[in-house]
Amino acid sequence: MTVIxxxxxxxxxxxxxxxxxxxxxxxxxxxxxxxxxxxxxxSILKLILGLLRQDSGEIELSGRDARxxxxxxxxISMVFQNLALFPHMTGRENIVFPLVEKGSxxxxxxxxxxxxxxxLHVSHILHKSPAQMSGGERQRIALGRAFAAxxxxxxxxxxxxxxxxxxxEEMRVELKRLQxxxxxxxxxxxxxxxxxxxISDRVAVMIGGVIAQIGTPDQxxxxxxxxxxxxxxxxxxxxxxxxxxxxxxxxxxGDLLERPVPITATGRKGEAAxxxxxxxxxWLADGQQEVGLNLSISSIEPLGGYTIxxxxxxxxxxxxxxxxxxxxxxxxxxxxxxxxxRLHVFDEAGNRI
Amino acid sequence: xxxxxxxxxxxxxxxxxxxxxxxxxxxxxEFVALLGPSGCGKTTTMxxxxxxxxxxxxxxxxxxxxxxxxxxxxxxxxxxxxxYAIFTHLSVRKNLAYGLxxxxxxxxxxxxxxxxxxxxxxxxxxxxxxxxSLSVNEMQKLAIGRSAxxxxxxxxxxxxxxxxxxxxxxxxxxxxxxxQQEFGQTMIYVTHDQIEAMSLAxxxxxxxxxxxxxxxxxxxxxxxxxxxFVANFVGSPRMNxxxxxxxxxxxxxxxxxxxxxxxxxxxxxxxxxxxxRMVTGGSIGIxxxxxxxxxxxxxxxxxxxxxxxVLERVGPRRLAYIQVLKTVFLxxxxxxxxxxxxxxKFFLPADxxxxxxxxxxxxxxxxxx
Numbered sequence: 001m002t003v004i005x006x007x008x009x010x011x012x013x014x015x016x017x018x019x020x021x022x023x024x025x026x027x028x029x030x031x032x033x034x035x036x037x038x039x040x041x042x043s044i045l046k047l048i049l050g051l052l053r054q055d056s057g058e059i060e061l062s063g064r065d066a067r068x069x070x071x072x073x074x075x076i077s078m079v080f081q082n083l084a085l086f087p088h089m090t091g092r093e094n095i096v097f098p099l100v101e102k103g104s105x106x107x108x109x110x111x112x113x114x115x116x117x118x119x120l121h122v123s124h125i126l127h128k129s130p131a132q133m134s135g136g137e138r139q140r141i142a143l144g145r146a147f148a149a150x151x152x153x154x155x156x157x158x159x160x161x162x163x164x165x166x167x168x169e170e171m172r173v174e175l176k177r178l179q180x181x182x183x184x185x186x187x188x189x190x191x192x193x194x195x196x197x198x199i200s201d202r203v204a205v206m207i208g209g210v211i212a213q214i215g216t217p218d219q220x221x222x223x224x225x226x227x228x229x230x231x232x233x234x235x236x237x238x239x240x241x242x243x244x245x246x247x248x249x250x251x252x253x254g255d256l257l258e259r260p261v262p263i264t265a266t267g268r269k270g271e272a273a274x275x276x277x278x279x280x281x282x283w284l285a286d287g288q289q290e291v292g293l294n295l296s297i298s299s300i301e302p303l304g305g306y307t308i309x310x311x312x313x314x315x316x317x318x319x320x321x322x323x324x325x326x327x328x329x330x331x332x333x334x335x336x337x338x339x340x341x342r343l344h345v346f347d348e349a350g351n352r353i
Numbered sequence: 354x355x356x357x358x359x360x361x362x363x364x365x366x367x368x369x370x371x372x373x374x375x376x377x378x379x380x381x382x383e384f385v386a387l388l389g390p391s392g393c394g395k396t397t398t399m400x401x402x403x404x405x406x407x408x409x410x411x412x413x414x415x416x417x418x419x420x421x422x423x424x425x426x427x428x429x430x431x432x433x434x435x436x437y438a439i440f441t442h443l444s445v446r447k448n449l450a451y452g453l454x455x456x457x458x459x460x461x462x463x464x465x466x467x468x469x470x471x472x473x474x475x476x477x478x479x480x481x482x483x484x485x486s487l488s489v490n491e492m493q494k495l496a497i498g499r500s501a502x503x504x505x506x507x508x509x510x511x512x513x514x515x516x517x518x519x520x521x522x523x524x525x526x527x528x529x530x531x532x533q534q535e536f537g538q539t540m541i542y543v544t545h546d547q548i549e550a551m552s553l554a555x556x557x558x559x560x561x562x563x564x565x566x567x568x569x570x571x572x573x574x575x576x577x578x579x580x581x582f583v584a585n586f587v588g589s590p591r592m593n594x595x596x597x598x599x600x601x602x603x604x605x606x607x608x609x610x611x612x613x614x615x616x617x618x619x620x621x622x623x624x625x626x627x628x629x630r631m632v633t634g635g636s637i638g639i640x641x642x643x644x645x646x647x648x649x650x651x652x653x654x655x656x657x658x659x660x661x662x663v664l665e666r667v668g669p670r671r672l673a674y675i676q677v678l679k680t681v682f683l684x685x686x687x688x689x690x691x692x693x694x695x696x697x698k699f700f701l702p703a704d705x706x707x708x709x710x711x712x713x714x715x716x717x718x719x720x721x722x
Contacts, residue, residue, distance in 0.1 A: 037489070037518070164390050165545055165546045165547065176663060192518075218666060234668065235522075280668075301526065301530070302575075303589070304572065305640060319523075325576075
């Protein structure tokens with residue numbers, strides 16, 4: 001069942017145009033919206049909440065035209081980055097706040113509070129004020145407030161961006177578990193690509209006010225449909241090589257690559273193109289699939305489980321991610337091979353070939 | 354350039370001890386990261402090095418000499434903060450030149466160094482624009498550039514990358530490293546992000562609750578953590594740390610985990626526990642990439658059975674959360690072969706499992722001991 005649907009939605013600002021946006025969020029789905037700052041992510045949330053009205057196109061909530069629904073009737077909860085807890089209220093008072101506002105009965109409030117405390121494991125901190133809670137506890141109280149009233153969907157705007165790196169990893173798993181176990185619909189907005197990719201069932205990648213691609217994290221990662229998506233998905237980012245497709249369409253001739261790279265692009269013979277290679281798709285070895293890159297190592301980032309090698313070819317930096325620990329050092333030269341099954345070729349307009 | 358000797362430094366704020374008897378020896382030209390969670394005392398330590406705070410006890414020397422009493426501006430220390438301190442009403446050029454003008458460097462020398470720094474930071478095309486017109490990423494490049502340009506002998510950076518987006522952070526990491534290699538300054542870098550610390554630093558000081566937990570090269574710390582805190586903090590995704598009670602059942606040593614899971618111990622991890630003092634509570638640590646599926650590779654490896662609960666895409670790989678009763682193990686689904694709900698058999702290589710005493714947190718059988 002579709003909970004939130006956008007059809008050709010456009011919203012125009014003096015210096016920015018959002019859309020046309022088309023998307024459909026399903027019941028029980030963890031739907032991620034990823035994009036760099038000011039790509040239009042927050043405008044989408046505001047349109048769902050009813051804080052903004054579209055200039056054209058339709059927004060439907062569970063099949064009903066959203067224009068017929070007031071903000072309060074939409075049954076959409078929101079969790080903000082700063083969590084926006086009331087500092088003078090206890091955990092309990094923060095959670096039941098929307099129910100009290102709605103004028104729910106005492107027994108209804110007790111019932112919902114019990115339910116929320118159980119699923120979020122917050123019974124032991126209900127008496128604390130936000131200032132006495134840890135970052136993780138505050139997040140759970142903020143979620144509790146979002147869950148208190150039964151709702152159609154919960155929108156989360158960078159809810160864990162302000163936490164420490166290690167705590168963020170823990171919270172990410174926790175959020176996912178809560179969403180799944182309670183069959184909730186989450187729309188999760190973040191500019192942190194790794195986080196959105198890890199947590200979402202499907203991801204919309206926003207660039208410059210439009211959705212550049214929607215798909216599962218696996219799809220978006222392994223076949224980005226444009227150069228723009230390839231640039232923002234993956235960390236360290238994909239390496240790009242300028243060049244052209246050979247006259248027979250069977251290989252890519254790179255400006256900095258000594259050897260042609262076999263590809264299939266028979267329809268695009270001789271055209272200018274860009275070859276994309278992810279850092280992990282290089283191998284630190286000579287061999288059959290050697291691409292003829294003369295690399296000079298500029299720095300090594302030893303991360304324990306893997307290593308990032310930064311190397312230069314001419315004035316271009318190439319980032320290579322290799323498993324485990326290596327004994328290379330800056331100044332050394334390097335020959336590499338590539339995984340030819342995992343190449344990305346884009347035409348002059350930036351579309352995937 | 355300068356070396357720094359921190360000896361037994363303690364700093365209290367009222368009843369709160371922010372830094373407790375901390376000692377660090379930082380060599381000339383070294384890049385040292387102070388790493389730890391929020392509130393661990395890393396920024397206080399940096400502020401004491403800078404002279405912004407005075408320790409209650411202990412001393413800090415620079416190349417063997419005390420700087421106590423010397424004005425901060427005379428200490429020749431450069432700063433970069435999370436919230437880039439730049440003059441937004443001035444042009445990029447004026448911002449870069451500012452520190453050199455204060456030091457009364459000649460005009461021609463200023464022009465030369467500004468041009469070189471702008472080139473290195475890819476800001477040449479922006480030189481005559483107001484700093485306020487820069488993007489967040491460019492502002493931080495400018496902030497680093499204007500501190501680096503005066504070539505301070507010590508460069509202090511407090512979470513300089515935390516406001517930047519992920520892909521730019523990866524780029525700036527490499528850029529900072531090259532900058533430091535070129536200038537050869539002593540750099541102290543405060544961060545809560547272990548990836549930044551690992552990739553940038555020559556040495557990492559891991560701090561928790563005001564105390565130094567371990568000090569060493571990134572891979573030393575990763576490969577041979579001295580205690581459970583360090584093991585948990587360094588590495589991404591985090592190490593599996595399975596806590597339980599050790600039980601000897603007729604010579605067969607087992608770790609009994611709360612919630613019912615049992616881990617039979619063999620090989621090196623077993624002897625590490627047995628050679629340790631009389632330990633009752635134990636913790637075993639195993640990194641996700643060391644766990645493997647399918648066929649046993651060594652006779653002493655520990656066989657476990659569980660259910661795949663969550664699969665996450667983390668960069669190029671899929672991370673699996675495997676539930677064994679109430680205990681979760683993280684492992685990599687290298688061949689994209691797992692599905693949620695699958696019952697799986699997996700192995701913990703015994704020679705890669707680390708043993709910790711649960712009550713003290715100390716590592717048993719570490720290479721350093």
